[in-house]
Amino acid sequence: MSSVPAKKLSIKVIGIGSAGANAIAHMAQSDLREMTFLAMHTSGRVLANCATQDKLLLGLKLMRGLGTGGDPDLGKAAAEEDILKLKKSCEGQDLVFIVAGLGGGTATGVAPVLARIAKEAGALVLAIVTLPFEFEGVRRQRQAQLGLQRLRAAADGVICLPHQKLTKLIDENTSLIETFNIANDLLGEGVRGIWQMLTRHGLINVDFTDLCSVLRGRHAESSFATAQAQGESRARDVVEKLLASPLLEGGMLTEADAVLVSLVGGPDLTMADVNRVMEQINRQAENAQVIMGAAVADEFQGRLSVTLVASRRSPAVSETPRQEGPGTLDDASAPGGSARDFDNHFLDIDATHRPASRFLPPPPALTPERTKQLLAGQPTSGARNRKSSRWHQSQLPLEIVSKGRFEKSEPTVHHGENLDVPTYIRRGIALN
């Protein structure tokens, strides 16, 4: 923060659901004071307990402030009911972080809607979400996967942090509270890392546009990792730590097509250090467009901190079998398929199958391998392309009043009325 960019970025962190609200409360207490925080929930009770200043209660009419009871559809409905409030909360922001714990009703339902609205409001939308622990049950896992798919379609970038991976970071004796604190810390790290990257004035600057070029329009699955090291061999250590990070597991880095690296070191940061770090990362991510930044801060004397955002283009939607019904379980693309149905069955005119009903079937079961694969953030298909995430109002084939003789001539429009249409029709006078 030693120097602030000329145009101050307005960043908003929005926590959705209980996990999101807790996480941003946690962040708000730490040093992330330059951003505005907003907690959203469908339950008034959780909001009342939340420590953040700004709060938004969603779906008051629908649920009377009692929460969704784990139903993402209710969450979605609540978000759509309060779409104006959501719009207002996203206005004028350059960057919107959506922090949520997927799996429950509110976060899973609201986050995709919010992401879409924030994006329409012109913000870059980064979602940092957690996936539930395995012990939370299969249904929550499925819901979380479905929510993740929708979020990927709507947000510019989604950084996914499966809780299950946390088990590798903690030892067996860690208390539940601590575990969740660690999870919240990690979410906070993510937000902080990106924020630092953007606001810290560097020697080699990484700015907002760089982040945009990595994320925007890719509907990318992004992964995020940060590591710090100190001492003599900090350059080597930090890369090791970074690559060992559970968040970069599953070839996230090797398959990435854009990587943003930000180094922060003390005044003693040497060229050799930078070289060493970048060499390693470049070797790992050989096919990626690597954007790097380096900054020097006094408080990092003797330390080196590396923040990395790896982003991978989502596979094209054409890989999703079209004819596949929503209930097909054998293929891994099923959650993607059902998400497609859910969002698009009004719009996909030429789809050969007809959606069974407006009722959204529960997400199909996944094979354990597939779940792992998804958790690692690399589905072979399913994320939808940018086009399909936009809502198009198609024209309904209603019978319109034929202009008869005036079909081919210029319409006579007078004070906004087309005078070629018979008067009695325009005035709505019935001929009985």
Next chain:
Amino acid sequence: MSKASSTVVGLDIGTSKICAVAGQVNEVGGLNIIGVGQAKSRGVRKGEIVDATLTAEDVRNAIVEAEQMADVEIRSVYLGVSGGHIRGFNNRGFHPVVSSDREIMEDDVQDVVKNAKAINLPSENRVVHVVRQHFLVDGQDGILNPVGMFGARVEVDIHVIHGNFNRLQNPIRVVKSLQVEVDDIVFTGLASSLALLSNQQKELGALVIDMGSGTTEYVVYSDGIVKHTGVLAVGGDHVSNDLAYGLKVPLARAEQLKLEFGAAIVDPSIKGQTIPLTNDVGPPEKSVNLEHLRRIMHLRLEEIFQLIARELEPAGLLNYMRCGTFLCGGGARIPEINSLAEKVFGLPASLGKTNSISGLKSALDQPEFAAGIGLAKFGSFEHKKRAEEHGSFAQGLKSTFSHFFRRGAKA
């Protein structure tokens, strides 16, 4: 003056018919109609040409008919223009009087008119008419000719009628393709008002509505000057179209029903009456409800009048028309249209008569010919003006001499 040069022809290319009116200017400048030709128009929609080839053919037919009737050769015409793109508005020009004694000279008048004509029009538009209204001298209104008056500032109000250049060019091109020259283009509404109104009526104030098939033109006169003009691209065709749609009959049948059974007012006595639709083969297969027919017509016609009334209301013009409304064009033939107009405008309404013309009286006393006759009349005015200008040198000399002679005689 030779006979050929004193012939003026008005050509009105309408949506349903094309009408050529040949007239002769007599010695005193009056117009004598000597021939009328008309042809069905096939290539015009809403007052604008959509098929130039068909229109050229129809124009030729109309002109040939007029030539035969009048026994003259038509070389040039005054062409009527209309269409939804034509607009009229008022503008005011200023000019400070610079001469030391503050006497307004002819130059000042020319300058102020020039200033008033400096209008900011869209680049694709062209002025059709600039009609001079009244002069104001130091804010004093209603001056007809300020030359010789004293004042520091002279202003003039003009009425400008303008339209889209390309769309104005279309009928001109069609006429020129027939080796007929276009003397001038005239806004059809203005031409109709020339044919219908006497000077006294213009002075008292009148509204002229020319309701054709494709367009409805209206012109407001008050205090002897044009106060307002306008075009609605709505007309009799719309009535037919509404009927075809509302009664679910073909357009040709709707047209026929309109002519046979149409009226502008829904009479309570017709409730429940039906009209059998006759068929060439076999018994009538269908019937339409007369009340529906009248109601559809009534609503459309009422709307047209209401749109005009709404247009005139802001300027408060409806209060200045003491002679009331004059209707012409094919729409004026609709039964009871004048009572509808009376109801909407709150003014006496009557069918316009082409009074101020001599000639083939019985053939001409029809509302459809008002525009054509007005065009010929406009031509006669121009002809007179031109003749005056042409003969100005010789005549000027002559008049000076005669002036002297008379003076001498007096003395």
